[in-house]
Amino acid sequence: MDIDYEMLPFLIPAPSQGVIAVAGHSDxxxxxxxxxxxxxxQTQICVEMERNFLNTxxxxxxxxxxxxAELFEDQIRFKAALCSLDGKNCIATDESFVYNEExxxxxKFAKIVLENGGKELMAEIKNQI
Incomplete structure (x- = not known):
């Protein structure tokens, strides 16, 4: 599709933001x-990665x-962040790697965030919501 858009490199969107999904009945x-x-x-791969981050x-x-997540041939760039409700404390990751379906x-990246202060940050967020 040829759609006009503007990249905002400082903004990491919500996981799967803007994705359109259509589902059919299993029968x-x-x-x-x-x-x-x-x-x-390619979009399915990226969306699944973003949703797995959120769910973990x-x-x-x-x-x-x-x-x-962005997929370029066999390379993926994955940018993600978990922030405090006031936005003052953020734990972020920005990784590029070769995609492996397995x-x-x-x-994986959610666990890294959790191990680097994310567990405490999520507990703080849950207490405030």
């Missing part, structure tokens, strides 16, 4: 085949969690 084989044919695999942190819509990178 409707024909419609599911059609939907499968319009799936964009156990964050929801009100938690200040950002995640953005590894759950969203979960």
């Amino acid at each position: 409707k084989k024909e419609i599911n085949e059609i939907l499968s044919s319009i799936n964009h695999k 942190l156990e964050g929801g819509c009100t938690a200040p969690i950002g995640a953005f 590894e759950n990178f969203g979960k």
Whole structure:
């Protein structure tokens, strides 16, 4: 698609922000085949990584969690952050790596964030919400 947009490099969006999803009923084989044919695999990979990051942190819509994955051939760039509610304390990651279908990178990077103060930050956020 040719869509005008402006990149805001300082902003990490909410995980899966702006993605359009269409689902069919599991019993409707024909419609599911059609939907499968319009799936964009690169976007699916990125969305799954972003959602795995969010889910591993156990964050929801009100938690200040950002995640953005970009896939270029076999390379992925993954930017993500967990911030305090006031935005003064952020734990961020910005990684580039070769994509491997077997590894759950969203979960991997969430665990790194949790081990570097994210666990305490998530507890603080949950107490304030």
